[in-house]
Amino acid sequence: MTSVHPGRQPILLDCDPGHDDAFAILLAAASPALELLAITTVAGNQTLARTSLNARRICTVAGIRGVPVAAGCDRPLVRGQIISPEIHGESGLDGPAFSEPSVPLDPRHAVDLIGELGRAVAGLTVVTTGPLTNLATAMQRDAALAGRLRRVVMMGGAIGLGNTTPAAEFNIEADAEAARIVFASGVPITMVPLEATHHALATPEVVARIKAIGTPLAMLAVELLGFFATTYREVFGFPSPPVHDPCAVAWLIDSAVAPTRSMRVDIETRGEFTYGRTVCDWYGNTGRAPNAEVATDLDAGRFWALMIGALASYPAG
Numbered sequence: 001m002t003s004v005h006p007g008r009q010p011i012l013l014d015c016d017p018g019h020d021d022a023f024a025i026l027l028a029a030a031s032p033a034l035e036l037l038a039i040t041t042v043a044g045n046q047t048l049a050r051t052s053l054n055a056r057r058i059c060t061v062a063g064i065r066g067v068p069v070a071a072g073c074d075r076p077l078v079r080g081q082i083i084s085p086e087i088h089g090e091s092g093l094d095g096p097a098f099s100e101p102s103v104p105l106d107p108r109h110a111v112d113l114i115g116e117l118g119r120a121v122a123g124l125t126v127v128t129t130g131p132l133t134n135l136a137t138a139m140q141r142d143a144a145l146a147g148r149l150r151r152v153v154m155m156g157g158a159i160g161l162g163n164t165t166p167a168a169e170f171n172i173e174a175d176a177e178a179a180r181i182v183f184a185s186g187v188p189i190t191m192v193p194l195e196a197t198h199h200a201l202a203t204p205e206v207v208a209r210i211k212a213i214g215t216p217l218a219m220l221a222v223e224l225l226g227f228f229a230t231t232y233r234e235v236f237g238f239p240s241p242p243v244h245d246p247c248a249v250a251w252l253i254d255s256a257v258a259p260t261r262s263m264r265v266d267i268e269t270r271g272e273f274t275y276g277r278t279v280c281d282w283y284g285n286t287g288r289a290p291n292a293e294v295a296t297d298l299d300a301g302r303f304w305a306l307m308i309g310a311l312a313s314y315p316a317g
Helices: 019-030 048-062 110-120 133-141 176-183 204-213 216-236 246-253 300-313
Strands: 009-015 034-041 069-071 125-128 151-155 189-192 260-267 278-281 292-295
Touching: 009 019, 009 110, 009 246, 019 034, 019 048, 019 216, 019 246, 019 300, 034 048, 034 110, 034 246, 048 069, 048 216, 069 110, 110 133, 125 246, 133 176, 151 246, 176 260, 189 246, 189 260, 204 216, 204 300, 216 300, 246 300
Parallel strands: 009 034, 009 125, 034 069, 125 151, 151 189, 189 292
Antiparallel strands: 260 278, 260 292
């Protein structure tokens, strides 16, 4: 087994950067409570080539070294690909100007790396902030993987309204078949849905606190949030953008950030109007055993204290 620092939770972050994924990377790498062992990328907010480039860009500007970045699945398991340039732009990380990243792409496929770390690291938690294609594929290849993982903490789904369709949140709708595999696997799951993440608003006051840090990385974060704010206002009418993805990382650092409720969650893959819905059995009507802890709220003050503290912890130069 691979050893980790005592007192730190070993994690693998599977993501599709994406503005809010960028903040998830920065929080995961900075937290003294976590040991970020790898970053894997998947097609989601943008194509795989762009999400992989964006992960390398963020690691480069933040000085995150020694953490492999591996590209994974470039399309959903069954259905056609969807991306979200209307939210994240053509690059997937529009706003700042990036130079060529110096952090390389690991030669391993993300699915292989997930399986490798799942075997080598005791108590590994996988945090997912994009479609679940990589993790589902890894579980299909290795039926014992779910039993070896400590937990999957995902940003995705909704108890109620979706944000891609009336029924579905983007990460689940982008590959509902993959989500169905993960939720049926028996792995312990914490789902951080829109009901929680919509409270993580990057308000003008929050942006001012980030700007006051004064480092180049903080200024880049402000630029990212500026672009994100514009698209969220235009598409959804939000006065400030919700920074979804780092909420999953924040829950892992401090579960008091987002209270959860045990419930059964099933993934709809056949509905004419409800494909990708996370069907959450709030009242236990089905009588089926819960398979997830679902976040029902978010302490925004507690969340932003973690996020801003993480940004401030990076070196100024």
